[in-house]
Structures are given as C-alpha cells and as structure tokens.
Amino acid sequence: MALEIERRFLIKNDKWKKFITKKTYIEQGYLSKNIxxxxxxxxxxxxxxxxALKKYIKSFTNFEFEYPIPRKDGAIIMSNLSNTIKKERFFLEVEKKSWIIDCFKENNYPLEIAEIELSDEMEDFSLPSFISKEITGLTHYxxxxxxxxPFSKWKEEYLTTFKSN
Known part of the structure; x- marks a missing residue:
C-alpha cells in the first residue's frame, strides 16, 4: 500500500534558496471533478x-499510487484538460530532512508552498526559518x-489567510 504522509506550509522569505539541491518544472492536470x-x-x-490516484485517509495521510504512462498518451490527455497548474519544484536538504518548495506559475503566481513528507504522522522535525503558517488540511491550497x-481568483476570505503568514 502506498501512503503519502505530508505536511504543507506557506513561506515567509527566500532563505530556502540556499538549501536547493535540484529543481524541475511540473505541469499537472486533473481528470477528477470532486476532491x-x-x-x-x-x-x-x-x-x-x-x-496518479490519490485519496485522503485522515489527518495528513493519503493513499497515493503513481504510474508512468507513455509520453504520447500523456500528451493527448494533458492537451484535453482545462484544469491544470504549472510550477517550479525545488528540492531542499535542511537539517537532514528533505523539503520541497513549489513556486506556482501563471494564475497561481506568486503562491509558494513548502512540503515535507514524513515516514509516519508522529515523526519529529523542526521548522526551518523560511516557514510561515501551516496549511496542511486547508483544501483551498x-x-x-x-x-x-486559481490563487489569482480567490476571494478576500482566502487571501486573508495568505496575507497573515
């Protein structure tokens, strides 16, 4: 069984950039209609x-099953989706823990989200100085x-959460 145990945070400054080990560009889209x-x-x-197939289980744990598909098939599927996001993903090593920073593009710019994947929900870790508010479980993120x-279309009630970080 494939489990993803993940916590997510907003970012308050650029101090994370000194920890970058790798980066990649990601475009993803969704075939689902209901979260x-x-x-x-x-x-x-x-x-x-x-x-990938993902399903929320509890707290900050999800089922996640991911499989490669042929490039031609993927291109056809992606070209027929309207609900997509684009982001640059940065991989970091901070205090012997692996972190990911997603810097969203286009309609979700300037949103930046930090993620840490854990081995279990009780795993201990310290928050780096670039971390702000925890957003784990806030589904609008x-x-x-x-x-x-997209972030650019959010109403003031969501933007208040973002601005208070």
Whole structure:
C-alpha cells in the first residue's frame, strides 16, 4: 500500500534558496471533478508523464499510487484538460530532512508552498526559518483546488489567510 504522509506550509522569505539541491518544472492536470473522492492526476515533468490516484485517509495521510504512462498518451490527455497548474519544484536538504518548495506559475503566481513528507504522522522535525503558517488540511491550497480555482481568483476570505503568514 502506498501512503503519502505530508505536511504543507506557506513561506515567509527566500532563505530556502540556499538549501536547493535540484529543481524541475511540473505541469499537472486533473481528470477528477470532486476532491472528496479519488483524485486522478496526470503530471508532466518535461521528460515523462505519470498518472496518479490519490485519496485522503485522515489527518495528513493519503493513499497515493503513481504510474508512468507513455509520453504520447500523456500528451493527448494533458492537451484535453482545462484544469491544470504549472510550477517550479525545488528540492531542499535542511537539517537532514528533505523539503520541497513549489513556486506556482501563471494564475497561481506568486503562491509558494513548502512540503515535507514524513515516514509516519508522529515523526519529529523542526521548522526551518523560511516557514510561515501551516496549511496542511486547508483544501483551498490543494493542487487539485488550485487547478480548479486559481490563487489569482480567490476571494478576500482566502487571501486573508495568505496575507497573515
């Protein structure tokens, strides 16, 4: 069984940039229409396509199954989706922990989200100095919802959460 145990945070400054080990460009789209069911995502990283099935379980744990698909098939699927996001993903090593920073593009710019994947929900870690507010579980910050309701179209109630970081 594939489990993803992940916590997500807003970022308050650029101090994370000194920890970059690698970066990639990601475009992803969604075949699902409802966040409360299985989420079916297709992702292109510039060289390959993968399809993923995700389902919320509890707290900050999800099922996640991801499989490579042929490039031609991926391109056809992606070209027929309207709910997509684009982002640069940066991989960091901070205090022997792996972090990811997603810097969203286009309609989700200037949103930046930090993620850490954990081995279990009780795993201990310290927050780096660039971390602001935790957004784990706030569904309007999910990639699925950002593809369907981009950051640039958020109403003031969501932007208040963002600005208070």
């Amino acid at each position: 409360d069911d299985w989420i079916i995502r297709i992702r292109f990283t510039g060289k390959d396509y993968k399809i 999910s990639n699925f919802n950002l593809a369907n309701k």
